[in-house]
Amino acid sequence: MDRDEASRPLLGSDEGELERSSYLDKVKNGKLYLATFAAILGPLSFGFVLGYSSPAIPDLCRIPDPRMRLDPEEASWFGSVVTIGAALGGLLGGAVVDKIGRKLTLMFCAMPYIFGFTIIITAQNHWMLYLGRILTGLASGVTSLVVPLYISEMSHERVRGTMGSCVQLMVVTGIMGAYIAGLFLGWRWLAVVSSVPPALMLVLMCFMPETPHFLLSQGRRAEAQEALRFLRGPDASPEEECARIEGAMEDQGGSLGWSDLKDPGIYKPLAIGIVMMLFQQLTGINAIMFYAESIFEKAHFKNSDVATVIVASIQVVFTAVAALLMDRAGRKLLLTLSGVAMAISTALFGVYFWLASPQHSGHWVAMETPGPISLDPQPDLAWLALASMGLFITGFALGWGPTPWLVMSEIFPTRARGLGSSLCVLTNWSSAFIVTKTFHNLMDALTSAGTFWLFSGMCALNVFFTIFFVPETKGKSLEQIQAHFKGVRHS
Structure with a gap:
């Protein structure tokens, strides 16, 4: 008896997955x-x-x-x-x-x-x-x-x-x-x-059309069905998807209040979203782009305008690759590989600045004047800077560029999406402004090499955070993702 009862949720879940797949x-x-x-x-x-x-x-x-x-x-x-x-x-x-x-x-x-x-x-x-x-x-x-x-x-x-x-x-x-x-x-x-x-x-x-989730949250079921007919085509009946979204909304409760911050379905995705946005800016992306023009100049690319187009082209190509892989490889794998690539590349950037220092004598010394690279390192070091920048931009485009925005849009329940996404966006842009404006001060305090090694440490923390805290959302409906945070099995 107990065994049969225990098996019912699993059976129901399997049947639900089959019905969803058929739909x-x-x-x-x-x-x-x-x-x-x-x-x-x-x-x-x-x-x-x-x-x-x-x-x-x-x-x-x-x-x-x-x-x-x-x-x-x-x-x-x-x-x-x-x-x-x-x-x-x-x-x-x-x-x-x-x-x-x-x-x-x-x-x-x-x-x-x-x-x-x-x-x-x-x-x-x-x-x-x-x-x-x-x-x-x-x-x-x-x-x-x-x-x-x-x-x-x-x-x-x-x-x-x-x-x-x-x-x-x-x-x-x-x-x-x-x-x-x-x-x-x-x-x-x-x-x-x-x-x-x-x-x-x-x-x-x-x-x-307006999104079905918003229309259903406003009690506009007929309009939600019309939106789903538009989005899913004539062969897929919208009633089942409407019912599933409505069921998830009933489980979430009514309007959002301060007491809801105790709900793991609210505070867990909020914490994950905010930390991901913070870590995205702490990877050093702005610093790399800040130095890109000077790095190309040191590598004897005289036309810096063309060099910036090359950098942007690399971003476009590998962001497109990430888009193609996102529903196959999954979010966690791409984030992890991205974090590893950026940790290695920023560490190599630190080595580049250390070796490029005119006072280098076996230990790293401060670069006196932060800003666009004012050093004249030996020509055989140019390859190290170019390789580090290429690896970093590739890694960022594959994972930590697109994925935080995607995960932000997936993890919040419908009633918290506006507030939760707003806090994530505010964190991202505020962090971008602070990191950009304090970058010179950071290099004064830590030297250029030390600053990029700090970024490398942040990228390593990204990897740790991804492995242990970021949920895999590949192949899951928004309702299943929300049920995961609440510790409920959703069919």
């Missing part, structure tokens, strides 16, 4: 891909925002008009003020995404992109430039929150990893697009080109 076999993904394409124009716009400053700043520093010309300090703020706007955008997105929905939030965030680039195009002084950057940063913060949620809630478990990885793929594609366009266009025309993706997103999103 997914009937799904047609064509319109899901179309909706994903419309949404990822947001991250493409985000990439153009991030990439815009690199080709635009040299132009703005050479303008004869003193009202527009940027000095080094003003150029630094022009590049970094985006992170402040993005942090604010994360807070704003979290406040509205659960009120007006994922679709409308995504459509509205196209407006500050367009207005921001329009202000830059028509700028007559520094403050118009800063305002344009803040607005495009604000839109980027909202985008980095809402697009992963929109794609995650639209997709099913067989393709959700690939679809979610397209977010980071389009970000790095936008960065590369800005770099390439910057080879041929001045800063005003580059802003015109950068405003095209958000305008196209605004138009296409008018024809895309």
Whole structure:
């Protein structure tokens, strides 16, 4: 008797998996891909925002008009003020995404992109430039929150990893697009080109559905079924998926309150999401990109503009590889391999700076003036810097670039997705700003070699954290992931 009762949950789970598999076999993904394409124009716009400053700043520093010309300090703020706007955008997105929905939030965030680039195009002084950057940063913060949620809630478990990885793929594609366009266009025309993706997103999103999860959370079941018919094709009946989502929502309870922070289904994913976003910035990605131009110069690549395009191209290629592997290899494996590759590469960077020091005599000594590499190391060391940078960018693109955003969109219950994602985005952008602004101070205190060895230690901690704390979400529905955190078996 007891044995039979104990076997029932397992049998029910197996039957549920078979039914789910049969349902997914009937799904047609064509319109899901179309909706994903419309949404990822947001991250493409985000990439153009991030990439815009690199080709635009040299132009703005050479303008004869003193009202527009940027000095080094003003150029630094022009590049970094985006992170402040993005942090604010994360807070704003979290406040509205659960009120007006994922679709409308995504459509509205196209407006500050367009207005921001329009202000830059028509700028007559520094403050118009800063305002344009803040607005495009604000839109980027909202985008980095809402697009992963929109794609995650639209997709099913067989393709959700690939679809979610397209977010980071389009970000790095936008960065590369800005770099390439910057080879041929001045800063005003580059802003015109950068405003095209958000305008196209605004138009296409008018024809895309709201996510079924949000519609069901608002009691709009008929609309949720219509959305599922659009996303899953005519052969897959939406009633079963609607019922499964509704059941999970009933288990989660009503609106979110402070007492819910005691719920492992809330605090566990929140802790994992925040720590992943923090670790992503502590890998040293900004430091590597900071040194990229100088490293290419030391390796005798005279055209640094072309060098930045090469770096961006490597990111695009390996982020695309990650997207193809995400639903096959799984999140944990890619994160682990990524962390190992970055730990090795940043350790080698530390060795490079140690050996490059003119005072090197068997022990590492401080680099006197942090900033773009001001040393003239022996030519036979150039290969070490190039190899380290290539390994790092490859590793980051395969795992710790795209995966934290994907996992963030998967692990929160529906009622906590807005708040949880908002806190994750705020952590990411705040950390990016702090790491970037304190980088010089860190090199003063630890030397360049010591700083990169510190990054190597952080990457090693990434690996430990991934193995012991990050759940594998490959092949699981959002409801199964939520049940995992609550310690409940979900069919």
